[in-house]
Amino acid sequence: MVRRELFEECVSLLEKSGNEDAAFDTTCIFEDILEERHPLFSPLSQVPSDKERTIRSLAERRSEGYPLQYLLGKWEFFGYPFAVGEGVLIPRPDTEALCELAIEICRKEQLSSPRIMDLCSGSGCLAITLKKELPLAQVTAAELSEKALPFLKENIKLNDAQVELVQGDVTDPQLAAAHAGLDMIVSNPPYLTAEEMASLQTEVTHEPAMALDGGRDGLDFYRAIAKIWRSSLKEGGWICFEFGDKQHEDVGKILAENGFENITFRRDLAGIVRCAAAKRSGGPNNGKEGTC
Numbered sequence: 001m002v003r004r005e006l007f008e009e010c011v012s013l014l015e016k017s018g019n020e021d022a023a024f025d026t027t028c029i030f031e032d033i034l035e036e037r038h039p040l041f042s043p044l045s046q047v048p049s050d051k052e053r054t055i056r057s058l059a060e061r062r063s064e065g066y067p068l069q070y071l072l073g074k075w076e077f078f079g080y081p082f083a084v085g086e087g088v089l090i091p092r093p094d095t096e097a098l099c100e101l102a103i104e105i106c107r108k109e110q111l112s113s114p115r116i117m118d119l120c121s122g123s124g125c126l127a128i129t130l131k132k133e134l135p136l137a138q139v140t141a142a143e144l145s146e147k148a149l150p151f152l153k154e155n156i157k158l159n160d161a162q163v164e165l166v167q168g169d170v171t172d173p174q175l176a177a178a179h180a181g182l183d184m185i186v187s188n189p190p191y192l193t194a195e196e197m198a199s200l201q202t203e204v205t206h207e208p209a210m211a212l213d214g215g216r217d218g219l220d221f222y223r224a225i226a227k228i229w230r231s232s233l234k235e236g237g238w239i240c241f242e243f244g245d246k247q248h249e250d251v252g253k254i255l256a257e258n259g260f261e262n263i264t265f266r267r268d269l270a271g272i273v274r275c276a277a278a279k280r281s282g283g284p285n286n287g288k289e290g291t292c
C-alpha cells in the first residue's frame with residue numbers, strides 16, 4: 001500500500017473514534033515507524049508490509065484511547081527528549097510554565113549555582129530541564145514510584161544531565177530533613193480531587209493513579225510539602241508549585257499559612273493560572289503553625 005492511502009485509512013479510523021487530532025497523531029506514528037520527518041512528502045512510496053502492519057496496529061490502539069505518547073515511547077518537553085511509558089506521567093506542555101518561572105527566578109535572583117530539589121519528579125522533565133538550562137545548578141530529583149524510577153534514570157542518561165536521584169516519600173519529614181540548605185524547590189505533585197479521579201478521560205486512565213491522586217480536595221501534597229519542606233529551604237529560598245485549574249487561591253493560602261511570602265502566580269499557554277512561586281520568609285514559620 002502507498003503511504004497516502006494508509007495515512008488516509010488511519011486518519012479515518014482515528015476520526016471515527018472521536019480523536020480531534022487524528023492527522024497529527026497519524027503523522028507522529030508514521031514518522032516514528034518510517035523513521036522519517038515529513039513522510040507524506042513522498043505520498044506514493046510503498047510502505048513495507050511489516051511497517052504497514054505496525055502502523056495499523058498502533059493506529060488501532062490509538063483509536064481505543066491509548067495515549068499516543070506511550071505508543072511512541074517518547075515525548076518532548078521544553079525541546080528535550082523524554083522516554084515515557086506505562087508507570088510514568090506523560091510530561092505536559094502546561095508544566096513548561098513552571099519550568100520557565102523557576103528559571104526566571106534563578107536568573108533574576110542571580111543564583112549562580114542554586115541547589116534545587118524537584119519533588120514528585122516522575123519522568124524527570126522538570127529536574128532534567130532545569131539542569132540543562134542552568135548548568136551550574138545542583139539538581140536533585142525525588143520520586144517514590146518503583147515504576148516511574150526506571151524512566152527517570154533513563155531520561156537522566158538520555159539527556160546527559162547530572163541530576164541526583166533519590167527514591168523517597170516527599171511527605172516523609174526525614175527525607176526533607178536530609179536535604180537542608182536548598183535554594184529552590186520545584187514540584188508538580190498529584191493534584192486531582194477524589195471527584196476528578198472518579199471521572200477520568202479514557203486516555204488518562206492509562207496513566208498511574210499515584211501521579212494524579214491529590215486526596216479528597218486535591219491539595220494533600222501542597223499542605224504536606226509546604227509544611228515539611230519549608231525548613232529545608234534557605235531563608236529567602238523559593239518554592240515553585242504547579243497546580244490544577246482553579247486551585248491557585250487554595251495553594252496561595254497554604255503557602256501564606258506556612259510562612260511563605262512574595263507569592264506570585266503564572267498562567268499557562270491556555271490562560272489558566274497554573275503555577276505559583278513564593279519565598280521562604282525569615283524566622284520560624286512567621287510564628288505560625290503550618291497547615292497539614
Ligand SMILES: C[S@@+](CC[C@H](N)C(=O)[O-])C[C@H]1O[C@@H](n2cnc3c(N)ncnc32)[C@H](O)[C@@H]1O
Pocket residue numbers: 088089090091092095119120121122123124125126142143144145148168169170171188189190191210211212
Ligand atoms: C503529577 S506527577 C508529576 C511528574 C513530573 N514532575 C511532571 O511534571 O510530569 C506526580 C509524581 O509524584 C509521584 N509521587 C506520588 N506520591 C509521591 C510521594 N509520596 N513521594 C514522592 N513522589 C510521589 C508520582 O509517582 C508522580 O511521578
